[in-house]
Amino acid sequence: MQFTEAASQTDDVASLADLALRTLQQVLPGSSGAFYTRTEVDWTPLRWTADFPPDLLAVLRRGLPLDTPLFTNLREADAPIFLNDWCAAHPAGEEQRPFHAVAAYPVHQQGELCAVLGIALQDVPAWTPEREALVRALGRSFALLYDRVSAAEQLHRQRTLAEGREHILSVLARLTADFTTAQDDYALIEQVQAEVLRLLPPGHAAYWEQDGALWRLRAHVNDVGHPDLMTLMRAGMPAGATPTLDVPWTTGRPLYQNAYPGGRDVAAEMTTHIHAIASLPIGHSGARRGVINFTTFAPYQWNRVDQALLETLAQGLWLAMERASHLRQLEEERASLAAFAAFTEAVGTERDSLRLAQQAVTLLTTTLPGLSVAFYVRSGPQWVARVWSEDIDPGLLTQLQAGVSATAPDFARAVDSGEVVFADDWDAAGNDLPGADMYSTAAFVPLVVDGQTQQLLATGVRARRSFSERERGIIRAVGQGLALALERATSMTTLAARTAQVERANQDLDALNEELESFMYSASHDLRTPVRHAQGFVDVTLRALEQGQVQKAQQKLTVVKDATGRLAGMIDAMLTLSRTGRQPLHLSACALDPLVRRAQQDAHLQFPHQEVQWDIGPLPTVLGDRALLQQVLTHLISNAVKFSQGAAPARVTVRADTSGGADPRGGQVTVSVQDQGIGFNMAYAARLFGLFQRLHTQQDFAGAGAGLATVKRIVMRHGGRVWAHSEVGQGATFSFTLPLAESGSSEG
Structure with a gap:
């Protein structure tokens, strides 16, 4: 026969089946045919003629159950079956009613029914002996050739897949050995997918991971073959409603589908070109990462060699991803330590x-x-x-x-x-x-x-x-x-603030101790002098009155009055000094200009007949207690005028120097009050700021002798210091420091 001659050049079952079906249509005009192979779960059509009705073809492509009556009868008869007046008593139902006569020719391998060549006649109600003879002749030739081609094809497939398995393992070994932390898992998966697809019929590979309620496509190779399906896959497939992915994920076992049933995961019209799908979980229970699947666009059977290859691939991928994860973790730790060390050194x-x-x-x-x-x-x-x-x-x-x-x-x-x-x-x-x-x-x-x-x-x-x-x-x-x-x-x-607070507290304590010593000294020495004067002159006054010397008594009482007045002034000065040490500081941004102007007015009221030439420089805003700082400036400026009396005119200079610490975050300013008066001997400068310590007599310059002690106390409470410089007859300069107010603050 012409079929036998042509088939001798064929080396695969699919091509042999195509040739047999074409030959049938040539010798039996009006016939349709399909070639079925037996799998573990169904009878799967491998090839069919183009004239099958679409609805019937959709049923056949889903696979026919193993217990389909036609195939069961064929196995029992162990010989070709020819049926006339074909009815609807078939699982395909209405779709097969166009066929009137049906025949099935069995194909055995090693004594087992492994394939069936099916023939159907549309316009002929029954088989004639001539038609049966043609089918039997073609069937015998096909069966003989099938055994040879199938065995050769299986041997070739096993050899090819064994080589493929070795190739995949070597690819995995190479990729994981060359893996760097700059790569990601998905790039590795895509490389492996591409290698596997070389061993399979044309198709598509995809890797999925669960993200909430969706399966997300993380890596894929090749187009899936239908634009709407590709769009759907990129958007994400619903978890729990996509069996091809859900089953291997939940069971932890691969799912092999030799004849993919349309409509299982998506609308059937999107998957008419898809024939076989293998889906495998990546990872172990409790540490599963995702699902990888391979799809073929041509009929294909996942045999045991395929399964071993793909399962080895899945295991190898998981190990490679785990190793990559450990490498990245080590790299992160190393980079973290280096960055931490660099930052620590930099700051x-x-x-x-x-x-x-x-x-x-x-x-x-x-x-x-x-x-x-x-x-x-x-x-x-x-x-x-x-x-x-x-x-x-x-x-x-x-x-x-x-x-x-x-x-x-x-x-x-x-x-x-x-x-x-x-x-x-x-x-x-x-x-x-x-x-x-x-x-x-x-x-x-x-x-x-x-x-x-x-x-x-x-x-x-x-x-x-x-x-x-x-x-x-x-x-x-x-x-x-x-x-x-x-x-x-x-x-x-x-800590610095607390240290400064402790230092200020220590300074306050030292000042209080110093004041206490001054108080004790004053109580035992300075205050006794006017008391002794008063006591002595009271005795003299009493003797004068006894002797009737009224005028003399009046003179002595005047001295007593002066002494008690001085005593009262000293007591008031002590109380003032005590209050400045006890009252709370009300700190705010204080402009020095208005405080100096007020001090000038007070000096003029105290010394109305003294002409003064003022030289007031630019003054900053400081952080301080406005009322207490007014006392400091008033006392120093009044002192400058007092000790310049007689000069015509007296010259008083007020300056502020911020060169030692003016910055936007607050520094120190030095304020100086200078006069050209009588000055003092620097050998006695240490006594200036002590309570009731005077370098000039009361007759020459009146005063209680507590003003500079009060100035020192106020300045120290502001965290500053005070000092003086002078030469006898050349005037004196009194200086003190205060904290500058922060940049941008204004007087409140």
């Missing part, structure tokens, strides 16, 4: 939070090129950018400086969780930053200091990609280092 003992943040920004942008960084500080309901990398666009920078709402989702998530938030598909508009839509990936690092998150570090990448494990490790490490540095700075600042 040193820095205590300023903004300079610390700048160090973190510089380290991140230097270590990770292409990274944009901003440091935010919480200000009420907003996050305000205070430090940023130079690559941030000016328009966006304006938004960051204006503030981002504290309720922005990724900002709030980082604060609430206390953990770094990595947003691989960042939504700029959804985070109240429409001007940042050039960034596709972002990270938010909460900086927890003393249990609170008042600062935050944000980073962004313009390229659409995920942060690598190395990048994540560096970002985490720098964030952790910055948080520790900020906490250390806060502790150091608090």
Whole structure:
């Protein structure tokens, strides 16, 4: 026969079946045919003629049950079957009614029914002996050739798949050996998928992972063959309603489908070109990562060699992904330690939070090129950018400086969780930053200091990609280092404040001890002098009155009056000094100009006949108690006028020097009051600021002798110091220091 001659050149079962079906249609005009192979679960059509009705073809492609009557009868008869007046008593039902006569020719292999050649006649109601003879002849030739071709094909497939298995194992070994932390798992999977597809009929490979209620397509090779199906796959398949993926995921076992039933996972019209699918879980129970599946666009049977190959592949992929995960973890730890060490070395003992943040920004942008960084500080309901990398666009920078709402989702998530938030598909508009839509990936690092998150570090990448494990490790490490540095700075600042407070307390205690000693000395010496005067002159007055010397008694009583007046003044001065040491300080920003003007007025009222030439320089705003500082300036300026009496005119200079510590965060100012009066001997300068210590007589210059002690007490309470310099006859300069008010503050 012509069929036998043509078939002798065929080396695969599918081509042999195609040739047999074409020959049937040539010798039996009006016939249709299909070739079925037996699998473990059904009778699967491998080839069929093009004239099958679509509905019937859809039924056949789903596979016919093993107990289908036609095939059961064929097995029992162990010979070809010819049926006339074919009725609807078949699982296909109405779809097969166009056929009137049906024949089935059995094909055996090693004594088992393994395939069936089916023939159906549409317009002929019964088989004639001539037609039966043609079918039997063709069937015998086909069966003989099938045994030879099938055996050769199976041997070739086993050899090919064995080689393929070895190839896949070597590919896995090579890929995992060459694997670096810069690669991701999906790139590895795609390389393996491409290698496996070389061993299979044309088809498609996909890898899926569960993401909530959806199966997400993470890696795939080749187009799936239908645009709507590809769109659906990219959008995600519903978990729990996609058996091809759900079954291997839940059971932990592979699922092999030799004849994919249309409509099982998606609408049937999308999968008419799909024949076989193998789906395998990646990972073990409790640590499962996803499902990998291979699809063929031509009929295919997943045999035991295939299954062994694919299961070895799945196991190898899992081991490779685990190894890659460990490598990335080690790389993250190494990068984290290096970044942490670099940041720690860079910040040193820095205590300023903004300079610390700048160090973190510089380290991140230097270590990770292409990274944009901003440091935010919480200000009420907003996050305000205070430090940023130079690559941030000016328009966006304006938004960051204006503030981002504290309720922005990724900002709030980082604060609430206390953990770094990595947003691989960042939504700029959804985070109240429409001007940042050039960034596709972002990270938010909460900086927890003393249990609170008042600062935050944000980073962004313009390229659409995920942060690598190395990048994540560096970002985490720098964030952790910055948080520790900020906490250390806060502790150091608090400690410095407490130390300064203790030092001030010690100074106050020393001053109080000094005052106490002065009080004790005054009580035992200075206050006794006017008391002795009063007592002595009272005795003289009494004797004068006894002797009738009234005028003499009046003179002595005048001396007594002066002594008691001096005593009262000294007591008042002591009380004033005591009050300045006890009353609380009311600190505020105080401009010195109005205080000096008031002191000038007081000096004029006290010495109305003394002409004074004033030289007042620019004066700053200081941090102090306005009422107490008024006492200091009034006393020093009045002293300058008093000890310049007789000069025409007296010259008084007031200057302020901030060169030793004026900066925006607050420093010290030195205020000096200079006169050109009588001056004093510097050998006695240490006595100037003691209580009731005078360098001039009461007759020459009146006063209680407690003013400079009060000045010293007030200045020391403000954290400053006071001193004097003079030459006899050349005038004197009294100087004191005060803290400057912070930049931007105004007098309250």
